Amino acid sequence: xxxxxxxxxxxxxxxxxxxxxTAIVMALYTLLFLVTLIAAPKTDFxxxxxxxxxxxxxxxxxxxxxxLYLHAWIGVRNIFMDYIKSSVLRLVxxxxxxxxxxxxxxxxVQILWSV
Amino acid sequence: MDKARPMHLNLLQIRxxxxxxxxxxxxxxxxxxxxxxxxxLWWLQQSLLSSDTFTAFEAMFxxxxxxxxxxxxLWGYLxxxxxxxRHLVLDLDVGTExxxxxxxxxxxxxxxxxxxxxxGALLW
Numbered sequence: 378x379x380x381x382x383x384x385x386x387x388x389x390x391x392x393x394x395x396x397x398x399t400a401i402v403m404a405l406y407t408l409l410f411l412v413t414l415i416a417a418p419k420t421d422f423x424x425x426x427x428x429x430x431x432x433x434x435x436x437x438x439x440x441x442x443x444x445l446y447l448h449a450w451i452g453v454r455n456i457f458m459d460y461i462k463s464s465v466l467r468l469v470x471x472x473x474x475x476x477x478x479x480x481x482x483x484x485x486v487q488i489l490w491s492v
Numbered sequence: 493m494d495k496a497r498p499m500h501l502n503l504l505q506i507r508x509x510x511x512x513x514x515x516x517x518x519x520x521x522x523x524x525x526x527x528x529x530x531x532x533l534w535w536l537q538q539s540l541l542s543s544d545t546f547t548a549f550e551a552m553f554x555x556x557x558x559x560x561x562x563x564x565x566l567w568g569y570l571x572x573x574x575x576x577x578r579h580l581v582l583d584l585d586v587g588t589e590x591x592x593x594x595x596x597x598x599x600x601x602x603x604x605x606x607x608x609x610x611x612g613a614l615l616w
Contacts, residue, residue: 397583400576407573422546425539449529452522481529488537 396451399444406441429492442485446478510597518575521568528565535562559615567608574600 413434417424429435453474461467500506508516525532538549552558578596581587587596 397580400580404573404577422543425546429540449522449526452519453526456519456523477529481533484533484537488533488540491537492540 392451396448399448402444403441403448406437406444409437410441426492429489435489435492438489439485443482446481450474450478509594510601511593514575514578514597514600517571518579521572521575524568525565525572528568532565563608563612563615566611567604570604570607570611571600574604 413428417428429438454471457467457470457474461470535549538545538552540546553562578600581596582593587593
C-alpha cells in the first residue's frame with residue numbers, strides 16, 4: 378500500500394506540468410529581457426529604469442518572477458522531500474518556504490511599480 | 493522491503509556518469525538561486541529605486557568579489573536554464589539513448605560555461 382503523507386507530494390502530475398510550464402515562461406522572458414537590454418541605447422540609470430517603464434514590461438517581469446517563485450517552490454519542496462526525513466521539520470520548512478516566496482511576490486510588485 | 497541490501501553510498505567513491513553530474517548540478521544551482529533570491533531582489537531594487545541607490549549599487553558592483561558572486565549566480569542561472577531545456581527535450585522522448593544523452597550533457601556544460609565566460613567578460 379502506498380503510504381500517503383500530509384507533507385508528501387499529492388499532485389505529482391500537476392506539479393510536474395507546472396514546473397515545465399513555468400520553466401518555458403521563464404526561458405521566453407529571458408529572451409525578451411536580453412532583446413530589450415541589447416536594444417537599450419545605454420547602460421546608465423535612466424535607460425535601465427526606462428526598460429521597466431512600460432506597463433507591459435512590468436507585467437511581463439511580474440509573470441516571470443511569479444513563475445520563478447512557483448517553480449522554486451516545486452524545486453525546494455522536492456529537495457526537502459528527498460533529504461529531510463522528519464515530517465515535522467519538513468512541514469516547518471514548507472511553511473517557511475511558502476511564506477518567504479509569498480513575501481518575495483509582494484516585494485517584487487513593490488520594486489517593479491516603484492519605477 | 494526489509495531485505496538487507498548491499499549499500500554503497502560513499503559519495504567520494506561513486507563515479508557519477510556525466511548526465512548524473514549535470515543532474516546534481518541542476519539541483520545545486522536551483523537551490524543556490526533560491527537562497528540568493530533576497531540578494532538578487534535587493535540588487536534589482538537598488539538598481540531601480542533612485543539614482544542614489546543606483547550609484548551605491550554601482551560602487552558595490554565595482555568590488556571584485558561582488559562581481560565574482562554575480563557571475564557565479566549567472567552561471568547557476570545559465571546552467572539551470574540549459575539543463576532545464578535538456579530536460580524538456582528528454583521529456584519529448586528525444587535523445588534518450590546513451591550516446592545522445594551524453595552529448596546533450598556535454599552541450600549543457602559547454603554552452604552554459606561559454607555564455608557565462610562571454611557575459612562575465614562583458615561585466616568585468
